Amino acid sequence: MARKKIGKQTVKLQQPPSIVSTASTVGPKEGKGPLSHYFDIILTDDLYGENSWELAESKMLRETIRAAIQRADKNIVDIEYLLSGDLLNQLMAASFAARDLDIPFFGLYGACSTMSESLSLGAMLIDGGYANHVAAATSSHFSSAERQFRFPLELGNQRPLTAQWTVTGAGAAILAARGDGPYISHVTTGKVIDLGIKDANNMGAAMAPAAANTMVAHFEDTGFMPEDYDLIATGDLGAIGKEIAEEIVFDKGYNISKVFNDCGLLIFDNRVQDTHAGGSGCGCSASVFCGYIYKEMMEGRLNKVLLISTGALLSSTSALQGQSIPCIAHAVTITNILKH
């Protein structure tokens, strides 16, 4: 009997795990953005003293996980599982970070949805009684993502206005069976949705239906209304995707406009920083959640947040083969107050 399951896609955690600490690292460009004072480490050099972008990303992830563990007053040996992922082939950043960390490791690929995916699974592991301490962490790096999915950095091409800017950043959260909050109370797992968008320079529009689908499923399963939340934050829909998601959810009977925002819009000042439609990448929702949202929750300025990281599950092969972009979004409810 699945006692903790409510509705079609949602799990209500019976003993909600607490997020006892977070840490975030961002690159120089993100460090000049509007959220700069929320981030723990701001790199001055986006190679981070390494020989390649991929190794720099891996180091960023590793050091962010270490910082989060230290903040929780724990040692590496206390962490029973590391759930982590990134955007690179074969999860290079996460696997190489795990190589140095000596923590049992599950590598996750959910494209940019990996932050809420790792929080979801981490919370379920703890509530299921399989662990006391779990680390959930993800990263992305502008330069490693560009070479994986797009063009060489020095190529003189023009980016369309719908394009987004991959965030150089990492976020790590330590979940514990006991703690004073904020707590993960609900997990809504998304389905893969594809409405036929093929333009890899318009990810926001491709991902918006997935985000809307998960959001509506969450409201229906839990009975929560948009007003119950202080903030509903999608991962990286950007300006165009955010508008579309809001409209689709409105058509389904939920008005989220008052509490809805997008991590990709929070992290950059699009007009000044020339980031077109906004930030994207695993590191976007990871650093915004672990930096801005978590700290605002600790200060009590936000008390209940729905984090919906959104991922575009394309590959460079699928794009060349003319396939449209399948997308996914996972939602987690993070709350300071537990109702019994």
Added chain:
Amino acid sequence: MQNKKIQRINKQMEYNAYVKQKIPKPNYIKNCFWAFIVGGGISAVGQGIHNIFKETGFNREDAATITAIILIFFGAFLTGLGVYDRIGKSAGAGSIVPITGFANSIVSPAMEFKREGFIFGVGGKMFALAGPVLVYGFSSSVIVGLLYYFFRR
């Protein structure tokens, strides 16, 4: 089954049309202006170099070859300095179409993949972008050559 598939395709077409009207329009006038200035500028510099070499006694063909070599050098050099991508951001086709853009499309992957070694990195990836241009450029020149050989002689 068939019906469901048709329904899905209809839904996708409907969504694509809906997304299309959400996409912001680029500033065509500004883009055309910069493409014209930069593209025209590069061409004018090329013509200047060509004229200088013709004045100094080279024939037309040699002067053209020397001009191409010099422009390719500057395209590669500015790519190496990290300037060409910034020019390209405003100029668009204005800096892609001239021969300097071709140099940029070869040098930029070569730089990018240096970390994967000189054989499979630089060597293997150097023509990743320029390769298609070369393949179809050579192929069409062969076809045109054959047509010329058989019909015009």
